[in-house]
Amino acid sequence: MGPAIVTSGLVKTFGTTRALDGLDLEVETGEVHGFLGPNGAGKTTTLRILLGLLRADGGTASLLGGDPWSDATELHGRLAYVPGDVNLWPNLTGGEIIDLFGRLRGSHDERKRAELLERFDLDPTKKARTYSKGNRQKVVLIAALTSNVELLLLDEPTSGLDPLMEEEFRRCIREESGNGRTVLLASHILAEVEALCERVTIIRDGRAVETGRIVDMRHLSGSIVSAELAAPPRDLEGLVGVHDLEIDGTTMTCRVEPDALDILLRRLTDVGVVRLTSQPPSLEELFLRHYGGEVGPSAAARHGGEVGGSAAARHESG
């Protein structure tokens, strides 16, 4: 079985803004793939091209072996989509909307519907206008999860969910993945991606800047080493493969590439090591490195935070 999603050199412009600038993305069948990027990076635009709502200006895209634009209707029977911004019809109840989406997709599981309503604690008799943002999100999530489809396209699916519901969502995605479903999870919540995804693609300004297994990325980008020394360290500046060096008296932290580890340790033992820790970088650090943010190794403490100011505009271009 081929990959579920392949895009190559995907380009999409809106007026003068280039929302996608040669995006390559590959999602294997059966995997949960994290699609990471801050607001405006092009995640939603990519999903909307994959859904055939937008037509790409350049590059190719294939979805479940078909063309997302010309085979849209047929392909949509095999996938379910959860948008990031959910607007429901105010006069319909949540229950009616879940049923409607199931019927329009052509597949839904009655037993699962009841179970998910219970698990997500949603009252299906309320009119959509009375739902909070989180509850609107639950309606479309439940509708997507009750359908028996091969692929789930999720665009920031947990925005507005409380931590308990977020946990429930993660459990659901693990179950779906266990049943062989493919999931593309577009998100900027790194903890969520780290918890669910084995492989991720990091996108910046409409291009993929990094893609692969999270463990490999960690390995390749080296470790964060921090040490307390007997005396101030010497001759560390300018070592090839040592980055983000911070020295404060007799303590030092830095990020070190695998090849430079040996020479670094020699220099440290020259002055005498009192305490030494080494740990792989978090996904947040990997991510921030591509965004020129503050990546000082001390940021390791802020593990799995949310990227980008929450006050920033929620809408991605398009």
Added chain:
Amino acid sequence: MDELRGTGRLVAFVFRLERRAFAIWVGVLGLMPALVASSFEAIYPTEAAVREAAEAVTSNTAFAALLGRVQSPTIGGLTAWRIGTVAALFVAIFSALTVIRHTRAEEEIGRGDLVRSMAVGRRAPLAAAVLATLLANAAIALVATLGLLALGQPTPGAVALGLAFGLTGWAFTGIGAVAAQLTDGARAARTIAMGVVGIAFLARMLGDTVDGVAWASWISPIGWVQRLRPFAGEDWWVVALPVAVTLAGLGAAAALAARRDTGAGVFATRPGPARASESLRTPAALAWRLQRGLVLAWAIGMAVFGAVIGGIAPGMEDLVGGSEQMREILERLGGPGALVDAFLAGSMGNLAIAGAAFAVLAMLRLRSEEAAQQAEMILATTVSRSRWLSSHAAISFLGSALLMVVAGLAAGLTFGIGNGQGPGEVTSLVGAALVQVPAIWTLAAVALLLVGWLPEHSSWSWGVLAGTFLVTLLGAILGLGQAVLNLSVFQHTPQLPVADLAVLPLAILAALAAVLAITGRRGLLVRDLG
């Protein structure tokens, strides 16, 4: 005063958001009296000519039904008669919709919370929406008065007509503000407000035509324009009526607003079914579910207006009976019964404008569903763009045809009862209503064309509709050439039952509608959505 803190800034903000709309409304409604008065001056250059025209229209119940009675045989009197009622109708709609847009609609989508979270008083958003609308109406009144004064019309009349416009707008500002408190949905609030506008228009129509119910015009804010008697020895005390309604409405709205939570209405939203009905399984069923309230509300309105028109029509021959000369003039227009038939034909034209407004509204649902990103959830399922588009287009096309049938049926029934012909009139009036359908469809297809190719500008559909209406309504009076008149699709519709059925123009209109609709559909199939 703390509760009103920030009102001034919010008023400025409403003006910023509405600057284009306000400019158009103030310009069109404000300048209309002067335009009409100056063309009347050209058409009726002598006092005798003015007097003759006034007499001719005064004895005509058809005109009385649509526009009210002429109060004085002067240029000013004719002007007040010709546009007073129509302008009142427009300012009423404008005022109620503007207030609702800046109160309930904002609250419904949650933007109201954002504004209230800032350093503004609790009552400031409502006060600002009301104040901005009142000011816009004051501007309409001022422009209308200045325009008439510039033409050298008598000052009291010019002031009275301007005041009548502005104060009608004020009354419906109050009514709109109350409607906005009642429901938690803006659509329902608009339906309530437009229902009141419809009832007010209907009450005036009955009061002006049916003996013994003249009081009906007195309870209608739209009837007060004529009761104020601009240019006909103004009854100044009448201005107290709209002012009282305005104050009562605003007081009631403020009291209701103080008692409810933000986002909630006086009428709470009740829970609904936990499961969708068996029939809700296609995009067409969803479109019907979303638009059926609109169809029903319009059907009631069209039925009531149709019934009133059919009910008034038989009495017309009696009224004109007194004047031999008048009978001659009218007979030359098309033989016996032509007066009644001309009235019916003209009324069908007005009902067709209402039908077209529905058709455009229903068609633009495609755009509002797209803009609200509801369409993308439907289109992410196995529903094709073509099926989704067809579902709403069908409501627009079939719904408007159905509305015309309803109007024709209602008019035919009451007309048949009134003139003793019985059900025989039903077929002829349903026919007269149905010939309007190709023209209506053409306007609906223009909306589809815009949604397909210029989605950002799909509201231009309203401009096309308003332009068509104005050309039909005022084209002849303003002395516009036939070439301009021909721009209105309704100019090409056979005026049944006065004229004979001409199939060719109908076929051409239908073909035009089809071409526009197919072109629009094409746009919607190939362009980016969202």
